Amino acid sequence: MPRIQISRLTMVGVLLSSFAVQAQSQVFTVGPVEAGRGEKASGYIMIPEGVDEGTTIPVSVIHGERPGPVLALIAGVHGYEYPPVTALQNIRREIDPRELSGTVIIVHVANMPSFLGRTIYYSPVDGKNLNREYPGRSDGTLSERIALAITTEVIDRADYVVDLHCGDGNEALRPYSYWMRTGIEDLDSVTREMVIAFGLDHIVIDDDRPSDPGESTYTSNTALTRGKPGITTETGGLGLNDASSIQMAEEGVWNLMRYLKMVAGTVRLQTGIVWLDRYEVVRSPITGIFQAAVRDGYAVNEGALLGTLLDFFGNVVGEMRAPFSGIVNYVIATPPISEGEPVAMVSHIKPE
Template sequence: MKSFVFQNQTIKPGTKRSMLLPVVAGTDSTVIPVSVFHGAKEGPVLGIIAGVHGYEYPPIVAAQQFAQTLDPAQLSGTVILVHIANVPSFLGRRIQYNPLDGKNLNRVFPGKADGTITERMAWLLGNDIIGRCNYVIDVHAGDAQDDLRPYAGYYNYFDTPELSEKGRQMAVALGFPYVIQFGNEPSLKNELGVYCSREAIKRGIPAVDIECGRFGMAESENVAQIKQALHNLLVHLRLETGQPLTNNQPYIIAQRTSVNSEHMGFFYPQVKAGEFIHKGRKLGYVTDLFGNRLADVLAPVNGVVLYMSSTPPISKGESLFSIGHIPVAAQP
């Protein structure tokens, strides 16, 4: 096993190295904390990325705790772990957006080497981390306003069946009861990466997503579920030995429908994430700023509520629900 060179640092087999990667754009600056675990035996390079959205705390806490238990001497391969991809958002307690330039890191990939601070963060993540990996996992959760049902996801494009199949196998191995297919389109060739994990797909690197956690709270059960899923993935990719604790027959959801608000005001939900719903069911209602009811929100399809807005403020056009299509006959 040879040493692993990362950011001009040489990491010997069976050891780990933690470092802060600087990102500077004019007067704006930040760092990206990264730990590299270089195994004692040969194997693939896995990138684990947490904190692309800094208010999504369960992945960030899970990554920190996972790093404390990961033993490079027992690894067959290398793990590049990004503890917090978006430190300004994390420290500023900002939902989705970087307070330094107002951009969403998960909407700007591949970024720009000479762009704003967020665009440069994406450029570094894409070229210095994702580009060094054989596999990538991007870990997310529900933000402060989002109730969310935990699930895994992968990208499915028809012109890259082998890449899509590797992603499907990784997603199933994570052990979540639902696996969401993203994409389901002919090709990604003429599009930008935009999203962190899709940037890996754009580069021909198998990638998966986790969504686990709600309201930005670092609840212990969600942190534990993420850590178990990461262990399952390492076993699946043969970086670690052992037996994964998995649900080997997740339900594959190939289509989702978003429900957006037609009004500005207060939103009063009447369901929770994870509930099974039928077309036409009342999901909640919207009032104006004085409390006058403006509209009921009805389910447009049969399915399961994957995530939803659960706090009162709502703007016109803002997302209220994401519903995974499940026929009534297939619902428990």
């Protein structure tokens, strides 16, 4: 497996140059943040008040001494997902711009209202899920205006995009990445190598994202619909900020930067990857309480009990079962559940 991947990496390496065009200028600007060659700068993209309140997005720009690609790293699209936020703070501290080829844009906390409000999925301001609002709109509510700022100030400026997530505050999650296929061969080859280089050993193959740039919906799909490689990663969950999830995200970013030839060093290749060729998010038909019967990472057979639904008095009112045999990517591991919300995501293992 590693041997095959090395030869593929070499072969597709020539494609990389065609995706990297932007970081040639002496000063690189994101919103009000400017970094000269060999410099690191931080500041805030301001989202002014509109139909509702405004907010700020803390960003850093690390502009390498040498030219190279622009890599955007985005954390905190969901505000209750902490390990990527801490991982990118560490990355900002550790990258030496004098040793960097190209430019790294870091979005430290994309969704400040949800982060400070400690909300899962939805913004406390407008009740919307930021990761369903791309590419965003200027006359929309706060989540839509944040999405537009990230689309225009960050994704439009980047050559490669990584949207770093984890299980939300209610989700126990086994680490994995999404490889979103577009049907465009060059793009799909590079994103395949990006998820391998990021190093998580479970990879969900996702063919179901919209292709219209005006309806891109998700953060990394906003890059893909604009012809740029973008991936989504998931490390951690349950509102924890544990060292191993932070480290996994950090190592993933460093290895990806080696793959993109932005920093020196050998690309470490993940072996024994479990490719997951379809998935289903199983959703609750009721509002009440969910009691999980499985944990993240469990292998389940079709029909296996994922968990039990209770009413608020403790009476069992339903059972949630696996739609097919596969792996539990994540499962809701705290009691509240609302009608239509996920109870678990189950993925099918691609045959060899």
